[in-house]
Amino acid sequence: MQFALLVSVFVIASCGLIYELVAGALSSYLLGDSITQFSTVIGTYLFAMGVGSWLSRHIHVRIAERFIIIEIMVGLLGGFSAAILFLCFAFAGEPFRIILYFLVSLIGILVGIEIPLVMRLLEKDLKLSELVSSVLSVDYLGALLVSVLFPLLLAPHLGFVRTSLLFGIFNIAVALWAVHLFKKTIVHHGRYRALGFFALLLLLAGFIGAEKLMRFSELKMYGDDIVYTQSTPYQRIVLTRWRDDFRLYLNGNLQFSSRDEYRYHESLVHPALATLPHARDVLVLGGGDGMAVRELLKYSHIERITLVDLDPQMTEMFKSDSVLSKLNNLSLQSPKVTVVNADALKWMEAQAQSYDAIVVDFPDPTNYALGKLYSVTFYQILRRHLRPQGLAVVQTTSPLYAPKSYWMVNNTARAAGFNTTGYHALVPTFGEWGFMLLSEKAYQQPTQIPVPTRFLNAAILPTLFVFPQDMQSDIQEINRLDNQALVRVFEQEWGAALR
């Protein structure tokens, strides 16, 4: 009996520490700032344990039964803690902290009750000095073991969710063992056993289903209702809706919000096209959502628009789906529009056709594959497809959050022989966003926007070309294929911006 209870203390102590470590690690992982997360989680947890120890004085009778119930509660709460926290985080940002500290407090209180109860179960067999010394030494030993195992073995191999579930199972095992040990003194020990097995079943199911759970929470992470999801060979397309706000995510990255996308797409298209009254042929690279094409179609003199986007399912969705095609005003159904599903650079290399305007709407250079689409080589190939009087416009990340990246794109396009003119606009869901005009001759700002717009007009246009000091950079580097300098700088800048 005595030995068995000391083993239980060891297990309980390990479990208690694991939940604390998982909460600390998960919160610093998700929220960043690990010093704050760990300090506050550990502080809260220790304080809660103190509260628990204090509360244990109010338990006078049927200590074994109470111990078993608490053990099962710790097992379930602690076991599912990582999963709960993860789901909460996916559901909503802010309440996450409240739930985090609530959960940590609750587990801390329960764990705080446990040890005093065990000590009282043992007090009949041992002297006080012996009791305190054995229980505390076993307690600390358990703590040492898991604090070593967690970073080395558990977190990397099992992950947070499964680690906490596994230790939840250990807690339940202790509870079931206690049922067995005290079966003579517990009146309805069958019920306690059934309860224990039920909890065990839940945890086992959680352990097995952990992967599905993750996928579910990932889907829910977008916050708003998901109205459309599609996994294509190229990306995961998710469309969410909250009231009248549609948001498109590709691989979890926000592409537009229907509330302010007009700001982005008007800024992308009109500064170039308003100065090209004779444009006939326009090429759009990326932009499979058809929004840029919608803006282009406002110019009746444009005869042909070629949209090159990698993903056929993306362009098909935005062409045929009743909700989505409404967002782009049926632009992809226009007889003027030809959709080509191809890898943009490869397609351009194989083509000789030239255009009056080229709209480049690629994702930001978050990896080396995308970095190629911002290289000297890319702009050289682009230049071959642009007519001498023509204009190309490139979406170029945020000059406010990533000024070095923005101006490196400028340097790179210049190295390819282009004249460049930068401008920027505020798109609330993105922040201050940057664009770059590329041309053979110097660009002249238009005096008016000849088509209907919601955001741009002649009065505001000149202000877009003014860069405040905090959007400047004196970076000299060029993004070449052999240095991929942009991806590195971009990662640094956004790494610092995304806290």
Added chain:
Amino acid sequence: MGSGAAVIKGITRRDFLIGSSGALLLGCSEQAPRLPSGLLLGPDHSIGHKLRDGQFPVATREIHTPILIAGAGIAGLNCGWWLQRNGITDFQLLELELVAGGNTRSGQNAVSAFPWGAHYLPLPGTDAHYVRMLLADLGALQGDINALAPTYDERLLVQAPDERLFINGAWQEGLIPRVGIGASAKREIQQFEALMNEWGERKGADGRYVFTIPSAMGSADPAFLVLDKITFKDWLQQQNLRSDVLHWYVSYSLRDDFGAGQDRVSAWAGLHYFCCRRGQAANAESNSVLTSPQGNGWIVERLSKILQPQLKTGHTLVRIDAQFNSVSADVYDSATQEVIRIICEQLVWAAPLFVLPRVWPAMPHIIPPDYAPWLVANLTVNNIEEHEFTAWDSVIYQGQGLGYVDSTHQTLQFHRPQRVLTYYHTLSNLAPREARQQLLASSHETWTTQIFADLRKAHPHLEKQCSAIDLWRWPHAMAIPVPGFRSSLLSRQQTLHPRIQVAHSDLSGVSLFEEAQYWGVKAAQKIIAT
């Protein structure tokens, strides 16, 4: 500013961390593998064996040509290129195989072009003048070919990130071990790098660099020949460089270029490897290299096009009879299976030296080099996540093989879910003869199992992702510059016959593009001079 302020068009920290953290949150799981199938290829043995046994029929007809080049590897192709750019077009360039290229052979499947051998060319220094001329002719070098740092076609410069090493359970950038190694290893690597820089600057009494490439442009100062008497391992130990980490790096490097490590390679050759390159580029780092999906195959393709009128593949030189006025060469045409006698004024032997005595019994004695056998495997790999395979060249620290290059790395394609990985393995742990036997005797399955075992450390799921492995066995892949190799070069570089020139990297004793090209051009120059 709205609530979604911090977005990368637009990713929030939340999405970003969760997107990349599935593995950490959940841990990994594994499934049982199965072996992919593929081709087991190699040079045409039937002709090689027939050559060795002298089993060819007698010639049925006779034709005349002023110049005959036997072998369309790098040396033969460059000999032809030099003749052509000097106005000589009346020659024939024979190749035993059905395609030109020799060790620079390349292939192509539905996913990508890929190399079967030599896969890159370091930026040429000013001593590699002919390499620069060639690159300018092929459009790869732009502007002044004599500039210290010329401009190169960006498409051919290796794209970043170029090299990575899997060490202590993680990838690091670059191939020199840096992460998680001890202080003494770090210190020795620094000492080694400093020493190599110092030797790289060293010049002989004649004012030339001791180590340069092509090596014939180096100093003739005999003082440095002592370096050819010992192995590079002994030399490193004399410098008190004993760290295992450093020795692994040196061994990896030497096996990559010479097919053998420092215990077999001469100290002269070891120093040459680390000290001979001074190439720079106006538009790249100085340690950059030129490469393409098919490795150096792009050079072979462009030269083959230029030399199309003269190039005859599937034609093997089987007998040479050298006379005072002419050379009579019997050539086997594998398409018609007949032997033609070609009478020429000049013959260029642009094939490995060990074959020459088999076709020319009356030749003067030479000492051919030892050759290292190689295995090259092309793995077609599917369902690739972009972040898994980022670099061009990936090497596993203390791995069995020499790592692999991603043949799709140089393409401009954005979406590359399928790749061809070219895996290199030199059989350097055995003596060349035994190694050759093992190379040819082992089955496709044996090699495949071995390759996966080697790569598993870094890529535990590769077997599941791999749909095909094609293997190419090179029994005589490259000359090994063993101690004393410099003195045996004299026998190889002698004039064997006034009408027969040898053009091959065997004349330098190291199997490198610049060396092969140098001897190809030199043979052409001798012919032009006569």
